[in-house]
Amino acid sequence: MINNQNLKSLISMILLGFTLTWITGCRAKTVDETNTITLDIYSNSISELNTSDLIKDIRFIPLETTADNIIGSISKIIKNKDRYYILDASIGKILVFETNGKYLFSFGKIGKGPEEFTKLVSISIDSKNDVIYLLDNGRKIIKTDLNGKFILEKNAPSEYNRIQNIVAHDGFLYGASGQQEGIEKMFQIIQFDELLNPVNYFLPYEYSFPGILQFSNRLYEFNNTVNFVSVFENKIYSKSDNSFTERYSLDVGDKSLQLQDLTLDNFVINTDGIYLFSYCIEEDNLIHLPVFLNGRPRLGLIDKKSNTYYTIDKLNANPYSLPPSTSFYDGWYIAQMNSIQFAQKYPDSEVKPKEEDNPIVIEYQLTFTGK
Secondary structure, eight states: OOOHHHHHHHHHHHSOSOBOOOOOEEEOOOSOOTTOEEEESSSSEESOEEGGGTEEEEEEEEOOOOTTOOOOOOOEEEEETTEEEEEETTTTEEEEEETTSOEEEEEOOBSSSTTOBSOEEEEEEETTTTEEEEEETTTEEEEEETTOOEEEEEEOOGGGTTOOEEEEETTEEEEEOOOOTTOSEEEEEEEEOTTSOEEEEEEEEEEOOSOOOBOTTSEEEETTEEEEEETTTTEEEEEETTEEEEEEEEEOTTOOOOGGGOOHHHHHHOOSOOOOOOOOEEOSSEEEOOEEETTEEEEEEEETTTTEEEEESOEEOSSSOOOOOSEEETTEEEEEEOHHHHHHHOTTSSOOOOTTSOOEEEEEEEOOOOO
16 A cells, blocks of 8 residues: 555656645636547556657766756756756756757856846746746746846736746747635736736636645647646647637546545545646657546556547556656657666666766657557
8 A cells, every 4th residue: 555655755756846735616617618629538548568668769968067067956957959958946047058968057046136036946948039938936037048148037916926837939928827815816827928028818717715736837838839738627728829729638537636625635645536637748649648547646648649548557667767857849858867866777878977977868759559
């Protein structure tokens, strides 16, 4: 039997970069659902799968270690053109490496003044306009160029002071918003213009609750548009014109999460069926969408060609493990692993890091045709 402590440890490894508080409520039904693809979560369960059936290719890039670039804790890696941008919230910096692992520079400073961070929680790059957006402590947004030169900073509206995830797209910035207690009607997504002024709000909630569950990857960019994962509805939305429309909905039968009954304890240990997207990464053929099912996290994949959702109960590290990724770029999932874990997980690799070395970037491609 898995005890409460083990479950919490398992969640911390699978669910990346989230803040958990309390919530009750439901979403106002204002979205056109006529084109939604409904997927059955139960009908395509795979009990066991080897990574050799899933990983098409994998490569390892050691990050150069120098006296002035020691990485504390990586929150997220973004690959943009010929660079890795690494968010290290523990030291309040963005470290920049070439894609061969060579260190270039870093920027950022912990503090409460202008151009300073108290708690970096998200990063996004607008490749079209060559700018970086940084989210500090759920509210302050800082805009820089690709070399970290400061351009602009501004606070989100006070009622949206729990933003956890930002995505830049086509000159705009989108944030997955946090709501405040006592406000009658709020929205899940807030859109900012290039001057960081709020210009639009999407997907309204009507509720009464003292907090919200926030996830680092609820918003993501794919196929030249912005997508959003609604963890409590088990749905994926995509921006079209000036609205968000439903793309996929997972059918969980009578086991949907009852928001009005949710507490921290029964969220963690409930074994009666919690369906919770921990993060979402999309590529041409697959959507990597893990799910919490019957008290355990499971790997979940949407095969976009057949519109089928697969859950994998057990993934064997044969011949190597599948590291949790935090982003996707040009056909490759981007992940990282510290030197000690890497030596344990990939003992046959030609990369042989020392214990004190910086983490290793792991890029991999998936292939999956179902079972």
